[in-house]
Amino acid sequence: MNTIYNKSSKSASNNTIKQLSTSEFSKWDCYVKNHPQGSFFHLSGWKEVISKSFNHDCYFLYVEIDGKISGVLPLVEVKSKLFGHALISTPFCVYGGAIADTPELVRQLEQQACQLAEKLSVDYLELRYQEKQESSLLLKQAHSTFGFALAEDNEKILASIKKKQRAVIRHSLKNELSFSLEQGKSNLADFYQLLSTSYRNLGTPIFSKNYFDNLVDVFGDNIDIAVIKNKDNQLSSAVMNFYFNEQVLPYYGGGNDSARGLKSADYMYYQVMCNASEKGYRWYDFGRSKNDSGPYKYKKNWGMEPKSLYYYYHLVNATELPNLSPNNPKYKLFIQLWQKLPLKVSQLVGPFLSKFLG
Template sequence: MSEVVIERFNGEVEKAKQWDEFVAACSNATFFHLSGWLHINQTVMGHKGHYLFAIEQGKPVGVLPLVEQKSALFGHALVSTPFCVYGGVATESADVQRKLEDAAIELAHELQVDYLELRNKEASDNPRLTEKCAHSYFAWPLAEDADAILAGVKKKQRAVIRHSLKNDLSFRVDQDTETAYAIYSESVRNLGTPVFPKDYFTALRQVFGEHCNVLTVEHQGQPVSSVLNFYFRDQVLPYYGGGVPAARDLKSNDFMYYQLMCDARDKGYQHYDFGRSKDDSGAYKYKKHWGMEPVSLHYQFHLVKASELPNLSPNNPKYQVFIKLWQKLPLWLSRKIGPFLSRYLG
């Protein structure tokens, strides 16, 4: 039996092509395993990548994207992968998975981080990992046309969408990350969450090209809702979405997600991945309201210097005062200082 060698990938062009070809072909790889996230994390967020490549007989047989985050406020962690809902090892081999996970654990000790976090979609049976299930993801197949998609939505949510269709709303699909960022940053400020730097949205568009776009909903010529989306294999993944205060009455967010499903289906995509939400949160209940069933995510950890599992959730009581204060910040100020914090909260 040939030996599996674990190598480091640092963004070299030739290796990046090899990495992404493997990800495209590997059944359990996701959009968030693509090499472009290494560039995003290092150049936009200022984090160091430690991407691991498993090679057998000169060919890749597994990948594990890892990023080191270090903050005086939020700790020191090795994560697969920050700002992504999925991560962990991508491989077709259980033996390769164990080798890559063990290599990540050794690296975590070498770096003396507080903990290693693997955002697994499916649970690993590695006994050196501890699981913490606090999030679920939502997805479903896209029906054959707009009418069938609407018919598949739960009755109450279907009524909301039908209401939105009467509200003189229009939409466009393009590369307008400026509008997407403006609306998203206002939405997260209202939730009490620090926003990402503006150049993050720009970089996502540049790095992922045709696999990234923006759908914006307008009312009387003014943007009211917008969502930045990713495309991978036959899936569309709405990722960063939000609406202005008027969106609630206009039901423009509901209109937005419905039109995204229809647009993606028209373009040949067959699955809709609504992403993760914290269990029993407002977003979790909203997605379930569409008729999608939650599937638990298996985030798994290995503690190094930490004595307990991390809890960076906004539901953590120690962050409640901060959240209430942040909600009161002027929008311009939240956009200015938010990126200094958000780069450690992905």
């Protein structure tokens, strides 16, 4: 752990701000699960996953009042000569930012994060909020999130989906596809093969398989993996799902060239919805997409309304807001070259780059 930051400090209102230690993981997670803005991406397990998978320094801050946690802010330092130096809440996650008992405590945690960003001499601090904040930090709104309530049974779920997309799902149900949903690592190899293929085809560096191993190890029963095969038992689509409170989040998904014709991704997401509903989950979080992108339009086709995300920044050494989007023209040639790589090469080289694309 980088010792540049003091493990505990006093705020202006005499609240103690500390760094999370292993002994406090359960208290931290209890707070997150009971906070209305708490998310899967605020959980303490990310500290272990990110440290083990990428060797990034983690600074998980919390406010303590009378021995009780009253606010949390997970932060990770990501440092790269190619992509810059940042302090982020939380990299590899779509949500983050401070959550606390009061707006004043949120601002105190933000202030502490700004001070830490300056001590670390990063390019910028990035806080990924779901809700608009009364913050003095710079705001960027380039992404939206999608979701909807899950009905009690399969037919009602299907009926709640927009008509055009509902027809696609009905088509997929006739394609003799198989659906396997497993906890643990029994589906992990097939999932990684399909995700790697999808990432390579998009021109995006894939994470190491070790990262997904660590996610399963750390979050256990709160993760499962769905794999779709065709009638000849050949792979088509796969997704890794996260579960938090009453929510299911299909987070990492991909497929091969057969997916489009078989409508296997549409089939898969519908099956994930139905399975989650049967287990008592009531909200389907379809995740983040860049505004007006292809995935953004695809999710709207399901009948889900976009909800803007609020990403706030404090610039330290940077002079302008970061733009690591694939739509950035300076990455165009890189993406085109990456799409031409053999799959095995992309799996070998990708992890050296993806660890900095948080």
